[in-house]
Amino acid sequence: MQQVYETVLHGGGYARQIIGRKVLMRTEKDRQPQLVHTLQPSEIVPVWLNWFDQTGRALPWRLSKDPYAIWVSEIMLQQTQVQTVIPYYMNFMSRFPSVHALAEAQETSVLKMWEGLGYYKRARQLLKAARLVVNQYGGQIPDTVDGLKTLPGIGEYTAGAILSIAWKKAIPAVDGNVIRVFSRLTGTPWTGSDAKDRREATQLGGRWLPPDRPGDFNEAVMDLGATVCLPRGPHCQDCPLTSFWVALREQRIVDLPLRKARKTVPVDQLVVLILHHQGLWRVTRRPDHGLLGGLFSFDWLAEGSSPTQLKQLENDYSVIHLPDCTHRFTHRIWKLSGYLLESKSKAADQIDTLCKLPEQESGQRMWVSDEELCSLPFPTALEPYRQAALAHRPVSSAEIP
Numbered sequence: 343m344q345q346v347y348e349t350v351l352h353g354g355g356y357a358r359q360i361i362g363r364k365v366l367m368r369t370e371k372d373r374q375p376q377l378v379h380t381l382q383p384s385e386i387v388p389v390w391l392n393w394f395d396q397t398g399r400a401l402p403w404r405l406s407k408d409p410y411a412i413w414v415s416e417i418m419l420q421q422t423q424v425q426t427v428i429p430y431y432m433n434f435m436s437r438f439p440s441v442h443a444l445a446e447a448q449e450t451s452v453l454k455m456w457e458g459l460g461y462y463k464r465a466r467q468l469l470k471a472a473r474l475v476v477n478q479y480g481g482q483i484p485d486t487v488d489g490l491k492t493l494p495g496i497g498e499y500t501a502g503a504i505l506s507i508a509w510k511k512a513i514p515a516v517d518g519n520v521i522r523v524f525s526r527l528t529g530t531p532w533t534g535s536d537a538k539d540r541r542e543a544t545q546l547g548g549r550w551l552p553p554d555r556p557g558d559f560n561e562a563v564m565d566l567g568a569t570v571c572l573p574r575g576p577h578c579q580d581c582p583l584t585s586f587w588v589a590l591r592e593q594r595i596v597d598l599p600l601r602k603a604r605k606t607v608p609v610d611q612l613v614v615l616i617l618h619h620q621g622l623w624r625v626t627r628r629p630d631h632g633l634l635g636g637l638f639s640f641d642w643l644a645e646g647s648s649p650t651q652l653k654q655l656e657n658d659y660s661v662i663h664l665p666d667c668t669h670r671f672t673h674r675i676w677k678l679s680g681y682l683l684e685s686k687s688k689a690a691d692q693i694d695t696l697c698k699l700p701e702q703e704s705g706q707r708m709w710v711s712d713e714e715l716c717s718l719p720f721p722t723a724l725e726p727y728r729q730a731a732l733a734h735r736p737v738s739s740a741e742i743p
């Protein structure tokens with residue numbers, strides 16, 4: 343195995359002396375020898391905490407040290423901007439103020455509170471975990487990493503955040519944002535997605551955690567990553583740590599952390615069929631597993647069928663072509679067109695030949711009223727069609743007094 347040696351920048355200052363100490367470093371081909379900062383916690387942590395005390399974000403979940411409140415906020419914050427989360431968090435906590443209240447809730451109610459926040463699996467896992475806490479842990483949220491990780495949806499990062507903030511345990515909480523900050527701070531070419539890099543960054547976080555304020559330090563790192571050390575445009579002039587920065591000195595800020603090449607995002611062309619019959623709408627609950635699991639949707643035109651085939655149905659259905667829409671998920675794009683079909687019969691046999699549901703969507707079909715349609719949790723991607731359907735809602739003869 344090739345051994346790569348590198349020079350260690352000793353001490354914490356911008357213009358500090360380089361001492362030619364040799365250390366064994368990583369051997370991956372794509373990693374060039376780097377300057378490594380051996381910053382001491384006693385240098386960097388007080389500066390960081392002082393900055394946090396003065397400029398830390400006032401967020402609703404920071405008013406509480408209740409592990410349940412912190413847990414809910416951390417799950418909502420996964421992959422989601424703080425400003426988006428705030429109203430959802432407030433509504434969720436007022437509807438389900440305790441783990442017991444959540445454990446007793448219906449899944450549909452929880453998904454409805456989550457509607458529009460995305461990544462709905464988080465909501466279903468949160469509900470399952472709340473039920474586990476009540477049924478297996480006597481209502482007490484576990485206060486160890488191993489205990490927390492037995493709950494669906496909780497991994498290393500979330501466990502660290504809950505334990506350090508709620509119980510002041512010296513456990514680091516390292517996610518992609520934190521890796522970015524640590525990577526730039528130390529000039530280390532970590533990537534956010536590599537498990538080994540994550541482990542190394544977590545070890546670094548663990549070494550820096552002050553035993554008296556671990557939760558504050560974790561939050562200080564999160565805040566710096568979210569407000570100052572931004573992925574594409576770091577505000578170094580506002581950063582309290584500029585003088586410590588190896589990557590800044592090396593003009594490598596925007597190179598770090600290393601990024602993997604972006605994959606091409608697949609584009610799905612989908613046709614939504616909205617069936618309406620005498621004041622009722624046909625909807626399907628999507629199965630728990632897969633994209634948008636547990637949410638409701640209208641029917642879909644089956645693969646291999648063509649929208650022009652809908653023409654053949656015009657004797658039995660009135661067909662309205664609704665505006666096209668595009669919805670971007672992080673990993674795919676949906677290009678949607680939609681048709682509103684007023685059918686004469688609930689049986690909808692002819693339509694069923696066109697909209698055979700794909701395997702993963704063979705959930706429960708049902709007919710619902712306008713009110714129920716509004717109250718069911720729908721994916722954001724289909725919200726324009728729910729709105730358009732209600733706006734173009736046909737009035738059937740049975741409804742005319």
Ligand code: SF4
Binds near residue numbers: 526527572587590
């Ligand atoms: S100096 Fe710039 S690159 Fe370094 S942590 Fe601060 S904002 Fe990020």
